[in-house]
Every structure is written in C-alpha cells, then in structure tokens.
Amino acid sequence: MAVVSQWSAVRAVGKEAAVAAAPVWSVDPRTGKPREEVAQEATTEEVDLAVRGAHAAVAALADRATRAALLRRAAELLDEAGPHVIEAADAETALGPVRLTGELARTTAQLRAFATVVDEGAFLDVYIDHADAGQTPPWPDLRRYKVPLGVVAVYAASNFPLAFSVPGGDTASALAAGCPVVVKAHPDHPATSELCASVLRRAAAEVGLPENVITLVHGFDAGVALVGHPLVTAAGFTGSVRGGRALFDAAAARPTPIPFHGELGSLNPVVITEAAAAERAEEIGAGLAGSMTLGVGQFCTKPGFVLAPAGETGDRLLKSLTAAVSDTAPGVLLDHRMRDAFVAGVAERVALPDVESPVTPGAGGEHTVSAGYVTVPAASLAAEGPHDLLLEECFGPVTVVARYSSADEITAVLSRLPGNLTATLHLAEAEGAGTAPGGAELLAALTPLAGRILVNGWPTGVAVAPAQHHGGPYPATTSTSTSVGATAIERWLRPVSYQSTPAALLPPELRDDNPQGLPRRFNGRQEN
Amino acid sequence: MAVVSQWSAVRAVGKEAAVAAAPVWSVDPRTGKPREEVAQEATTEEVDLAVRGAHAAVAALADRATRAALLRRAAELLDEAGPHVIEAADAETALGPVRLTGELARTTAQLRAFATVVDEGAFLDVYIDHADAGQTPPWPDLRRYKVPLGVVAVYAASNFPLAFSVPGGDTASALAAGCPVVVKAHPDHPATSELCASVLRRAAAEVGLPENVITLVHGFDAGVALVGHPLVTAAGFTGSVRGGRALFDAAAARPTPIPFHGELGSLNPVVITEAAAAERAEEIGAGLAGSMTLGVGQFCTKPGFVLAPAGETGDRLLKSLTAAVSDTAPGVLLDHRMRDAFVAGVAERVALPDVESPVTPGAGGEHTVSAGYVTVPAASLAAEGPHDLLLEECFGPVTVVARYSSADEITAVLSRLPGNLTATLHLAEAEGAGTAPGGAELLAALTPLAGRILVNGWPTGVAVAPAQHHGGPYPATTSTSTSVGATAIERWLRPVSYQSTPAALLPPELRDDNPQGLPRRFNGRQEN
The missing domain is CATH 3.40.605.10 (Aldehyde Dehydrogenase; Chain A, domain 1)
Incomplete structure (x- = not known):
C-alpha cells in the first residue's frame, strides 16, 4: 500500500507550492536514521x-x-x-x-x-417528559437528547x-x-x-x-x-x-x-501491604518487574511508584524484583529524544540523597536503554523537598520503590501524590476477604487518587469494556x-431539549412511538 | 429570624478582628438607599x-x-x-x-x-462487567460508578x-x-x-x-x-x-x-415565520411583550433578539407589540449599576444607523426603567459592523426586532449569532404540522444555536424537569x-472503576447482589 500524503495534491495546486514545505520524516528508532520522507508539515x-x-x-x-x-x-x-x-x-x-x-x-x-x-443509541441519553400542569412550576412537553x-x-x-x-x-x-x-x-x-x-x-x-x-x-x-x-x-x-x-x-x-x-501523565502508584508481601513477595516482585518493563516502560499506566514495606518481607520482594529486572533485555524507546530524557531523568533521581538503585536504569547500547529501579525511604517523601522529583512520571523502564515503616507513612506519602490514571493495591488473602483489617481503608484512601483502582493486579493493559474508566484527577486527565x-x-456530545415541538417536526429519536427503538427515560421511567 | 453573619464569631476571636472589615450592606433598589449592614466581606x-x-x-x-x-x-x-x-x-x-x-x-x-x-441513584451511572476472557484484549472484572x-x-x-x-x-x-x-x-x-x-x-x-x-x-x-x-x-x-x-x-x-x-449570557433568538405572523400576529406580539418584560426583562432567557417579517404582517405584529409594551409599567431593576448599564446600553443601540425605536426603552422614574424595543433591517446584520452590538445581550426590558425580507436573510443573520440558552420558533399551524414546508429546516437551523429549542412558546420560565437542558454553546455556558x-x-461527579476487587471490599453500589437496588448496566444489559 503506497504511503502518499493527502496534501500532495493540495500543495501542487496551491499557492504554497513555491514555498519549501517542512518535510516530515519517518525515523527508525533502532538506528536513529531517517527512513523516508512521508509528508510535509501542514x-x-x-x-x-x-x-x-x-x-x-x-x-x-x-x-x-x-x-x-x-x-x-x-x-x-x-x-x-x-x-x-x-x-x-x-x-x-x-x-x-x-x-x-x-x-x-x-x-x-x-x-x-x-x-x-x-x-444501541443509549449514548443519545434520551429523556422525554410530557407536559404536566401539576408540577411546580408546570412542565411543558420537553424532550432531550x-x-x-x-x-x-x-x-x-x-x-x-x-x-x-x-x-x-x-x-x-x-x-x-x-x-x-x-x-x-x-x-x-x-x-x-x-x-x-x-x-x-x-x-x-x-x-x-x-x-x-x-x-x-x-x-x-x-x-x-x-x-x-x-x-x-x-x-x-x-x-x-x-x-x-x-x-x-x-x-x-x-x-x-x-x-x-x-x-x-500518571505515576500509577502501587501499595503493597506487609501481609501481602509476606504472603507472596516473589510473585509481586516478578509481577511488578513485568508491568514496569512492558513495552520498555512506555505505557501511560506503568506502575511508576510503589509503596513497599521496609523490613525483611520487603527485602524478599525487592530481591525478586531485582532478579526479574536484571533479566530484562535492553529495549529501544520510541525516539532518541525520549531516550535522552530517560537517561537524564534517571540520573537526576539516582543522585538524590537516600536514593539507592539496586538495578541502575539508564543507557543500554547505543540506541537502547536498560530497565532498573530506585528505592527511597518513604519518610523522605512525607514533606515537600528535592525528593518530590520522585513523585513525577519518568517515561521509560524505571520505577520508584518507597519503603515504609508504618501505616502512617503510607498515608503521609499518599497525601502527597498528584492525580493518576490508576492506583493499585496488593493485599493478603485475608485482607481482601475482609477477615483481616485494613483492606477497605486502603481502598478508600486510594480512590481519591485515580480513575481506576486495581486490587492484586497490574495497571498496564486497559480493557476496552463499558465499565472501563481511563482517566483520573489532574494531571492524569484535564477533564472528568x-x-x-x-x-x-x-x-463529543452536548444535550439539546425541544420544548412543545410538534410531533411532525421532532427528530425520530424523540418521538413518542420510538421508531428507532432507543433506550430512553420516558416520563420518569427507564425503557430499554 | 435574625440575620447574623456566620463570620461574626470568627472575626471576634481571629487575629483579623483588629482590621476594619469591609461591610456588606443590603440596599433597597426602589430607593437606592442602604437598608442594613448584614455581613462583612470575607x-x-x-x-x-x-x-x-x-x-x-x-x-x-x-x-x-x-x-x-x-x-x-x-x-x-x-x-x-x-x-x-x-x-x-x-x-x-x-x-x-x-x-x-x-x-x-x-x-x-x-x-x-x-x-x-x-x-433513585441512576446518577451513579453504575456499570458492571464481569471478567471475560473472550474479549480482545480480555476483560478483567470491572465495576464503575x-x-x-x-x-x-x-x-x-x-x-x-x-x-x-x-x-x-x-x-x-x-x-x-x-x-x-x-x-x-x-x-x-x-x-x-x-x-x-x-x-x-x-x-x-x-x-x-x-x-x-x-x-x-x-x-x-x-x-x-x-x-x-x-x-x-x-x-x-x-x-x-x-x-x-x-x-x-x-x-x-x-x-x-x-x-x-x-x-x-444569552440573546435567546426568536424566529417568527411570515405564515405564523399572518396567522396570529397579535397573539405573538402580545406574547413577546409579556416574555421580554417579565421580571423587568431580567431573565437569562429573555427573548432579546427577534427575526420578524418586514412586510404588512410584520407591521401588524409590531403594532400589537407596541401596544403591549407601552402598557407595561416602569419597573425597578435589581440595582442601580444595572439601571445605569441598561440606560447606557439602550442609548447606544438606539443611536445606531437604521435603528428605530417604536417604543423607546430607557430611564423611567428616578429608580425605574421603562420597557421598549428597537427595530433594524435584518440586512444590516448580515456582515460584521457596528450593528453587532445588537447581537449582544442587553440585560433589562428591551428586545431587538430584526425585520427580514427573505429566507436567505434569516439564514444570514442566524449564522452570525453567538451561542444561546434558548432559541424559539413561531410557526403557522400547517408549518408545525409538516403540511406546509419550512418548519423542519428552521428547527434544524436553530438547533446548533442553543441548548433548548421551543416551538410556539416563550423561553422565559425554565421547568425543573428531567428532560430540561438549561445551557448552550458559549457564551450561554462554559461547558456542555x-x-x-x-x-x-x-x-459534580467523576467516574471511578474498580478492577478485580474482592466482593468484601467493594462499595455496596457495585456489588453483584445490588443491595441498594440501583439501576445499572450489568454485563451489557440495563437493569432498572
């Protein structure tokens, strides 16, 4: 299939033809070399x-x-x-x-x-209210879609x-x-x-x-x-x-x-309880590595910030994270500008006081980057300071593990997070079943932070389901x-109401006889 | 019932107490005199x-x-x-x-x-999708409200x-x-x-x-x-x-x-067809007078701009408008700043070339204003110019009647209108019934202009009905x-999805057994 700019014809006939148009090149990120000129800037x-x-x-x-x-x-x-x-x-x-x-x-x-x-047409959001003189003030006939x-x-x-x-x-x-x-x-x-x-x-x-x-x-x-x-x-x-x-x-x-x-942008925080880590440290560590390195860490739902326990169970978790991340092959980012930003962003984070990098992320080969992660005591993030950089998204295969020593530290760090697309909770079985305390409280604490809350899963992968919500408080999205x-x-829609409009002129979507068989709210009752 | 500022106590104990707070006065618009000091500015x-x-x-x-x-x-x-x-x-x-x-x-x-x-809880907009491995990509359990x-x-x-x-x-x-x-x-x-x-x-x-x-x-x-x-x-x-x-x-x-x-803000345009005016010029003229002077013209849905025919039927309509508006007693506006703005705004409009004022609106008594209206040939509004002032809302009992000589002039003027809360169409009976042409086309032409479209009615009065839409393209509203x-x-709501969340932790609104009896979309089917 030929790749031809739809603007070629326009340019050939337009008065812009004499002006040198800025070429648009397709570039191979594996080599950094231009592949072909495919279009011109409009x-x-x-x-x-x-x-x-x-x-x-x-x-x-x-x-x-x-x-x-x-x-x-x-x-x-x-x-x-x-x-x-x-x-x-x-x-x-x-x-x-x-x-x-x-x-x-x-x-x-x-x-x-x-x-x-x-x-199906449910998105038309049809409401029909017949005239009703008994209301305060009286209702005329109103039909909205x-x-x-x-x-x-x-x-x-x-x-x-x-x-x-x-x-x-x-x-x-x-x-x-x-x-x-x-x-x-x-x-x-x-x-x-x-x-x-x-x-x-x-x-x-x-x-x-x-x-x-x-x-x-x-x-x-x-x-x-x-x-x-x-x-x-x-x-x-x-x-x-x-x-x-x-x-x-x-x-x-x-x-x-x-x-x-x-x-x-989104940090996509993950909270791992002490009991969850105790129950399945290795599984969680490996799962985290898989999710944060998937697609070379270039998903908007990459888990970029993890609250993990500070003690021995946390160490077990990090051990498996280290092993899995170390095993990850270097990857090619989408372009060289991103590669530069990743390398610089990682270097800046690693240089912060109290930050360690069990697997140091950074430049891989000439055109690749290598995955890694950094750790920081959660206490370093409790108040404004240079560590706030760790609360900003870093695009690419890196995550920040903040190690907490108490539930209060979790709460303190969560209160400092910006809005997110997702927030993830890893719970022990009893916490999930509600037979051990804490699960519901943590779920409630994560809800204000994101548009999608996951339990015992990983945020990468966004199902195209009716109940999906891919958005969240700013900066995750600029709207709700x-x-x-x-x-x-x-x-992409706005409502319009028609008042006292003769049936002959109404759009078919708003007629009483519902010729399109639309779901609607008809005189206060939902009709499917 | 005593009117006491809730801030009195705050001020008495706060360190602001020593600072002279700006008083908030209740003013009588019938006299322009302060009535009482009721609060302080915060x-x-x-x-x-x-x-x-x-x-x-x-x-x-x-x-x-x-x-x-x-x-x-x-x-x-x-x-x-x-x-x-x-x-x-x-x-x-x-x-x-x-x-x-x-x-x-x-x-x-x-x-x-x-x-x-x-x-009822329909506003919670509950969607529940059970996990489905057959989807592309597979769906986890997702529940949104x-x-x-x-x-x-x-x-x-x-x-x-x-x-x-x-x-x-x-x-x-x-x-x-x-x-x-x-x-x-x-x-x-x-x-x-x-x-x-x-x-x-x-x-x-x-x-x-x-x-x-x-x-x-x-x-x-x-x-x-x-x-x-x-x-x-x-x-x-x-x-x-x-x-x-x-x-x-x-x-x-x-x-x-x-x-x-x-x-x-909103002009709330009204289009009156030649046939409608022929059929009921007097009724429409009197209705318009009633709507535009209601509440001393201080409704956001006041019909502030009217396209009426230029010929003899239009003259009949204006005759009845003149009579009814002349009969309207002067009224008190909400404050004296508005009164000044009304008097100045009216004077500026009346001074435009080709503008006539069969009933000149303006200052009434010392604290009142009198209702009136101005006319202008629709052709004067077809292109940008000083007459654009007539396409801006003027708060108070005044309306602009643009007199058209052809359907093209209607179209030309409609294309120059800003967004509105309402747009109104007055049709003859046969046009409304669809047995004479033009009604559907005009309805379609008005729909892009407003959030509520009325036929053969007046826009003042906004029913609090489910199918109501009180909003419209900017500047009528800043959102949809x-x-x-x-x-x-x-x-005032935002959606949140819960993914793979154990039943014990789910909010009751999202449980399969629906303990709150909410309407919801459950595995793709609407349940009432």
Missing part, C-alpha cells in the same frame, strides 16, 4: 482547509447507521491492511510485531465496539501508534458521536499515520461518506493552529503534561473556549472523562 | 477557613440517605421561613412577593426533586435570589452529588443569602450533618480567592459574560485546573452541562 492555511473540509462533512455523519457502517468497514480494512500497518509501525516505533499485532486487534475491536454503541459537537481535533500519542493514534479511541469515539475528526499525527510514526488515515478515508468513501470525515495533519505548528481554529469544537489528547497543558491552555484561552480532554470504553463517546 | 483567610470546613465535611456527605434527608429538610425549613425569606428578598431585589413566592416554591420543589434523584468531586464553589446569580442563589440549583445538585458547597453571595441580596444559608445550615445540623456542608462568603475578592483555592474541585456560576469569563479563566489557569460550569433539571448533578 501550513496554517492547510489546517484551515482540513478543518473546513471536516466541518463540511458534519451533516453527512448525522445518520447513525452510516456511522456504524463506517466504523465496521474501517475495522475490516485495517484488518486487511494489517501486515502493512504492523510493518510500518514496527519500523517507526520498534514496538515489535507481537505487541503491534495485539494493538491492531485492540484497535479494530474498539472500532467495532463503538459501532455497537452507535447501534444529545447531538454531536462538531469537528473534533485529535492529538495522537507516541506510545500507541494505532490504539491511541489515527484509528484509535479518540477518533473512533468521535466518529461514533457524529463528529468529523482532524488528527494531528505524532511525529514518531508519520508513515503509520498516513497509512491508517488512508485506510479510514477509504472506508468513509466505501460507505458513501466524504473522505474528509477524517483528515491528517503533521507538524507542531499545525497542532497549535488546530486547537485554535474557530470551527474546532473539542479536542482529545494523549501525551505529556507539558504539551497537553499548553494545548489545554490554548483551548481555554480561545474567544470561544472548547472542551479539551487530555490524558497527560475517559478515553477508553463506551462512555468515551460522551466527550 | 478575607482570604476566611475563605480558606470556609473551604477547609467544607472539605472536612466531605466524608459526612458520603451517605446518600442522609443527603436526601438534608435536601428534604432544607425544603421544609425554607417553606417554613417563607414569609421572612420573601420579605427579605423583596426588600433587596424589588422582584415583588408574587414572583418571589413562585421562586421559593420552585426552589423547594427543586431541592425535593434532587432528593428523589439521590434516592461515580463519586463526588469534593468542595464545590457556587457563584450566586443577581436575578434569582433563591432559585439560582444560596439554596438554588447549583447548591442543591452539588449537595445531592455529595459535594459540600461554599457559596459566594451575590451583592444584590446579601440579607436573603444570609437568611437562606442559616436555614440550610440548620437543616444540616438537624439531619446530623456538619453545618459546614454549606457556607456563605461575601465579597468580590472572596470570589476570586474561592475559585483559586486548592481544595475547591469545581465551580458553578450564573451571571455576566465578563465576570463569568474572568472566573472561568482563573479556574483554567490554576496549577490543577477545575471544571467551571458557568452560565454567562445544564444548571437546571436532574442531569445538573452530573457536573
């Missing part, structure tokens, strides 16, 4: 063109059945293009074909899951070239909601992005939709122009605190502010929304 | 104390039954205090006992409605001293969600605010809750300090674009940004939320 004029094209496609997306068909056809075509997609993604990200095959399966499953959400916001800007993630990028959850949920999407590609995988965008545009054409329901733009400046465009109505973002906050600030500062759903799971669609 | 230290007190009350609000009891007891006590409350509110706002009696009934009905919402955000700041409105102020919808929905509230009083009715706060605090004490589940602060600086306080987790606001936007910006600029649900109706509770 100018402000091209971003405007992309957004206007998307805006013109809003009406075409109004039909729910067509949206479901688009999502299903996109999944089919991505499955068909699978070998090409995985080859392109592996060449640019070094994530490996096994992981990428799994990510593609997850991505197409997600597209199909949103097709089911669209079919949700309508799409309009063009959505999606900022793709570095670490998921498929599931959180061009064909990922933000795009799938926005299209499901009826919102055309303009994706700002992540510079770490421009070829994969072009390939996926062409597949999605082909799917649109095949189901009779304008290709512009999905458009791709490249370039930092294009991303800034996108969030400021007057016709962009909402944005989704997965990335760093710095980049995400800058875009959030830009979205809030617009003459007409727009919702900005950003997933920025999720970017994974059925309810991610809620981000 | 210092930054006092705001901190209020927020900390509220934060300490979060745990006490966790029990849903207690929250429902609080809301019901608050309604009872407000009903009991009714005569005092109405007397105080009338003395400060000049809204009159009839309107205020209705507003109190609406306020207590709203408190009771949220008690029912709390009892919504938890309260924490302390909520409420900025009270000038124009609803009860229903959108201390005991109003923001407070009721936040308490229903489990969030303690700190209200920034509106300076136009401080005595009413103190009285209502004391009633709510008494209700809290009577149901065994800390009084600090609701606290009142006064003063502009206190409002600024409140939105910036680290323990404040969300804010609700009803007021002007200028004030609301400043607070929105402050909320977004915090180190940890918080949701800011502001209702700022509603501040009226059952779904207003969603603003």
Whole structure:
C-alpha cells in the first residue's frame, strides 16, 4: 500500500507550492536514521482547509447507521491492511510485531465496539417528559437528547501508534458521536499515520461518506493552529503534561473556549501491604518487574511508584524484583529524544540523597536503554523537598520503590501524590476477604487518587469494556472523562431539549412511538 | 429570624478582628438607599477557613440517605421561613412577593426533586462487567460508578435570589452529588443569602450533618480567592459574560485546573415565520411583550433578539407589540449599576444607523426603567459592523426586532449569532404540522444555536424537569452541562472503576447482589 500524503495534491495546486514545505520524516528508532520522507508539515492555511473540509462533512455523519457502517468497514480494512500497518509501525516505533499485532486487534475491536454503541443509541441519553400542569412550576412537553459537537481535533500519542493514534479511541469515539475528526499525527510514526488515515478515508468513501470525515495533519505548528481554529469544537489528547497543558491552555484561552480532554501523565502508584508481601513477595516482585518493563516502560499506566514495606518481607520482594529486572533485555524507546530524557531523568533521581538503585536504569547500547529501579525511604517523601522529583512520571523502564515503616507513612506519602490514571493495591488473602483489617481503608484512601483502582493486579493493559474508566484527577486527565470504553463517546456530545415541538417536526429519536427503538427515560421511567 | 453573619464569631476571636472589615450592606433598589449592614466581606483567610470546613465535611456527605434527608429538610425549613425569606428578598431585589413566592416554591420543589434523584441513584451511572476472557484484549472484572468531586464553589446569580442563589440549583445538585458547597453571595441580596444559608445550615445540623456542608462568603475578592483555592474541585456560576469569563479563566489557569460550569449570557433568538405572523400576529406580539418584560426583562432567557417579517404582517405584529409594551409599567431593576448599564446600553443601540425605536426603552422614574424595543433591517446584520452590538445581550426590558425580507436573510443573520440558552420558533399551524414546508429546516437551523429549542412558546420560565437542558454553546455556558433539571448533578461527579476487587471490599453500589437496588448496566444489559 503506497504511503502518499493527502496534501500532495493540495500543495501542487496551491499557492504554497513555491514555498519549501517542512518535510516530515519517518525515523527508525533502532538506528536513529531517517527512513523516508512521508509528508510535509501542514501550513496554517492547510489546517484551515482540513478543518473546513471536516466541518463540511458534519451533516453527512448525522445518520447513525452510516456511522456504524463506517466504523465496521474501517475495522475490516485495517484488518486487511494489517501486515502493512504492523510493518510500518514496527519500523517507526520498534514496538515489535507481537505487541503491534495485539494493538491492531485492540484497535479494530474498539472500532467495532463503538459501532455497537452507535447501534444501541443509549449514548443519545434520551429523556422525554410530557407536559404536566401539576408540577411546580408546570412542565411543558420537553424532550432531550444529545447531538454531536462538531469537528473534533485529535492529538495522537507516541506510545500507541494505532490504539491511541489515527484509528484509535479518540477518533473512533468521535466518529461514533457524529463528529468529523482532524488528527494531528505524532511525529514518531508519520508513515503509520498516513497509512491508517488512508485506510479510514477509504472506508468513509466505501460507505458513501466524504473522505474528509477524517483528515491528517503533521507538524507542531499545525497542532497549535488546530486547537485554535474557530470551527474546532473539542479536542482529545494523549501525551505529556507539558504539551497537553499548553494545548489545554490554548483551548481555554480561545474567544470561544472548547472542551479539551487530555490524558497527560500518571505515576500509577502501587501499595503493597506487609501481609501481602509476606504472603507472596516473589510473585509481586516478578509481577511488578513485568508491568514496569512492558513495552520498555512506555505505557501511560506503568506502575511508576510503589509503596513497599521496609523490613525483611520487603527485602524478599525487592530481591525478586531485582532478579526479574536484571533479566530484562535492553529495549529501544520510541525516539532518541525520549531516550535522552530517560537517561537524564534517571540520573537526576539516582543522585538524590537516600536514593539507592539496586538495578541502575539508564543507557543500554547505543540506541537502547536498560530497565532498573530506585528505592527511597518513604519518610523522605512525607514533606515537600528535592525528593518530590520522585513523585513525577519518568517515561521509560524505571520505577520508584518507597519503603515504609508504618501505616502512617503510607498515608503521609499518599497525601502527597498528584492525580493518576490508576492506583493499585496488593493485599493478603485475608485482607481482601475482609477477615483481616485494613483492606477497605486502603481502598478508600486510594480512590481519591485515580480513575481506576486495581486490587492484586497490574495497571498496564486497559480493557476496552463499558465499565472501563481511563482517566483520573489532574494531571492524569484535564477533564472528568475517559478515553477508553463506551462512555468515551460522551466527550463529543452536548444535550439539546425541544420544548412543545410538534410531533411532525421532532427528530425520530424523540418521538413518542420510538421508531428507532432507543433506550430512553420516558416520563420518569427507564425503557430499554 | 435574625440575620447574623456566620463570620461574626470568627472575626471576634481571629487575629483579623483588629482590621476594619469591609461591610456588606443590603440596599433597597426602589430607593437606592442602604437598608442594613448584614455581613462583612470575607478575607482570604476566611475563605480558606470556609473551604477547609467544607472539605472536612466531605466524608459526612458520603451517605446518600442522609443527603436526601438534608435536601428534604432544607425544603421544609425554607417553606417554613417563607414569609421572612420573601420579605427579605423583596426588600433587596424589588422582584415583588408574587414572583418571589413562585421562586421559593420552585426552589423547594427543586431541592425535593434532587432528593428523589439521590434516592433513585441512576446518577451513579453504575456499570458492571464481569471478567471475560473472550474479549480482545480480555476483560478483567470491572465495576464503575461515580463519586463526588469534593468542595464545590457556587457563584450566586443577581436575578434569582433563591432559585439560582444560596439554596438554588447549583447548591442543591452539588449537595445531592455529595459535594459540600461554599457559596459566594451575590451583592444584590446579601440579607436573603444570609437568611437562606442559616436555614440550610440548620437543616444540616438537624439531619446530623456538619453545618459546614454549606457556607456563605461575601465579597468580590472572596470570589476570586474561592475559585483559586486548592481544595475547591469545581465551580458553578450564573451571571455576566465578563465576570463569568474572568472566573472561568482563573479556574483554567490554576496549577490543577477545575471544571467551571458557568452560565454567562444569552440573546435567546426568536424566529417568527411570515405564515405564523399572518396567522396570529397579535397573539405573538402580545406574547413577546409579556416574555421580554417579565421580571423587568431580567431573565437569562429573555427573548432579546427577534427575526420578524418586514412586510404588512410584520407591521401588524409590531403594532400589537407596541401596544403591549407601552402598557407595561416602569419597573425597578435589581440595582442601580444595572439601571445605569441598561440606560447606557439602550442609548447606544438606539443611536445606531437604521435603528428605530417604536417604543423607546430607557430611564423611567428616578429608580425605574421603562420597557421598549428597537427595530433594524435584518440586512444590516448580515456582515460584521457596528450593528453587532445588537447581537449582544442587553440585560433589562428591551428586545431587538430584526425585520427580514427573505429566507436567505434569516439564514444570514442566524449564522452570525453567538451561542444561546434558548432559541424559539413561531410557526403557522400547517408549518408545525409538516403540511406546509419550512418548519423542519428552521428547527434544524436553530438547533446548533442553543441548548433548548421551543416551538410556539416563550423561553422565559425554565421547568425543573428531567428532560430540561438549561445551557448552550458559549457564551450561554462554559461547558456542555445544564444548571437546571436532574442531569445538573452530573457536573459534580467523576467516574471511578474498580478492577478485580474482592466482593468484601467493594462499595455496596457495585456489588453483584445490588443491595441498594440501583439501576445499572450489568454485563451489557440495563437493569432498572
């Protein structure tokens, strides 16, 4: 499948053609060498063109059945293009074909899951209240459902070239909601992005939709122009605190502010009780090593901060952690900038007083990094100080183990943590069963810290289930929304109520006879 | 009932006692004269104390039954205090006992409605997915519900001293969600605010809750300090674009940004078709006069902009509008600053070229204003220019009638309108029945402009019904939320998922056996 920038034609005919456009290169992180020039950075004029094209496609997306068909056809075509997609993604990200095959399966499953959400229509959140003169004040006939916001800007993630990028959850949920999407590609995988965008545009054409329901733009400046465009109505973002906050600030500062759903960063704290460590120190140590080094530590749900007991049981746990981490082969990060940031970030942490590094993480070979972890007495984190650096996410295969000597130390450290995507609790069997004390209290203490709370598991791996919540208090997310799971669609909708509107003019979703068979709340009663 | 500032005791013992506190006066808008000193402006230290007190009350609000009891007891006590409350509110706002009696009934009905919402528990939005190894990737056991955000700041409105102020919808929905509230009083009715706060605090004490589940602060600086306080987790606001936007910006600029649900301003456009005017010009003219002068034009849903036909049928409509508006007695606005702004705003509009004022609005007596309206050719509004002033809300009893000569002129003007709370369509019977063309197209054209669309009615009066949506595109609201109706509770909640959590530790809301009988989505099926 040829990888051709959709902007080639625009440039050839536009007046920008004479200006040297900034090239977008696909780079091999295994060597640091450019692979091929795959596109050009979009100018402000091209971003405007992309957004206007998307805006013109809003009406075409109004039909729910067509949206479901688009999502299903996109999944089919991505499955068909699978070998090409995985080859392109592996060449640019070094994530490996096994992981990428799994990510593609997850991505197409997600597209199909949103097709089911669209079919069912519960997301329309239909409320119908007939007129009622007995209320205070009296009620007129009122009928509410949700309508799409309009063009959505999606900022793709570095670490998921498929599931959180061009064909990922933000795009799938926005299209499901009826919102055309303009994706700002992540510079770490421009070829994969072009390939996926062409597949999605082909799917649109095949189901009779304008290709512009999905458009791709490249370039930092294009991303800034996108969030400021007057016709962009909402944005989704997965990335760093710095980049995400800058875009959030830009979205809030617009003459007409727009919702900005950003997933920025997360420590993903883990609390291991003394009894849990006593019961299964080796299992927990090995599990932690597996989770923190998975995908070379590049998951947003990587457990980056662990509260483990200080004594002998804790030592056992760390022994198995040391063994498993030492056995982990060096890995290639997504790009060399990240590698530099990892090496520098680790060095800064290791240099802190009272910090030890049983397995020192850092530079591996010329293009790789090696996994490791550091320890610190939990008491060092109880108050503000230089150790606060350990409470910031460090992207890559490293975790911080804070060793506590008392329950009070756990509480003190938890109170100092920022918001998280996840928080994990490892309990002994009796603590989990409620026959030994403490489990419920710890669960309650973790709940304010995160959007997903796990018991006796590991946070990496985010199931695309209706009950999923992938989001959490800032900086984990900039809103109360999720970017994974059925309810991610809620981000791209707004309610509208129709008052005293003649039946002949009502949208079919709001008619008494419910021709679309929607679940709804009808005169105070839920109808399925 | 004595009106005593809750801060008196704090001041008497605090080190601030020596500093002269800024007094808060209740003022009679009928005379412009101060009535009594009812409180002092809160210092930054006092705001901190209020927020900390509220934060300490979060745990006490966790029990849903207690929250429902609080809301019901608050309604009872407000009903009991009714005569005092109405007397105080009338003395400060000049809204009159009839309107205020209705507003109190609406306020207590709203408190009771949220008690029912709390009892039912649908707002918890429970999703339970059992583990499923057949999914891609496999699902662990996941259970999601919504938890309260924490302390909520409420900025009270000038124009609803009860229903959108201390005991109003923001407070009721936040308490229903489990969030303690700190209200920034509106300076136009401080005595009413103190009285209502004391009633709510008494209700809290009577149901065994800390009084600090609701606290009142006064003063502009206190409002600024409140939105910036680290323990404040969300804010609700009803007021002007200028004030609301400043607070929105402050909320977004915090180190940890918080949701800011502001209702700022709305033109509330009305489109009257030629056929509708032909059918019932007099009825529409009189109805418009009634709606735009209701409450001296101080409703956020006042129809402030009307597209009416240019020809003879339009003349008939304006004739009846003129008659009805001329018959309207001058009224007292909420304060003299508003009166000045109204008089100046009207003068600026009347001075525009091509603008006529069949009934010139403006200063009435020394403390009153008189109602009126202006007309302008719709063509003058088709492009940017000085007439854009007519597309900005002017608070008070005035409306702008833009007279159109073609359907294209309607479309052109609609495309230039900002976001609105409401948009209203007046259709002839055949247009509403779908037997004459145009109705559905106009309804579709109005939908992007507002959160509530009305046909053949008037937007003033907002029913507290589940299907209500009181919000709309910016600047109508700063979020996609509603501040009226059952779904207003969603603003103060965030989802949390529990993964693989032992049954013994799960909150009762998330247990398979559903001990609280909650509606929920259980393995993909809605259970009522």
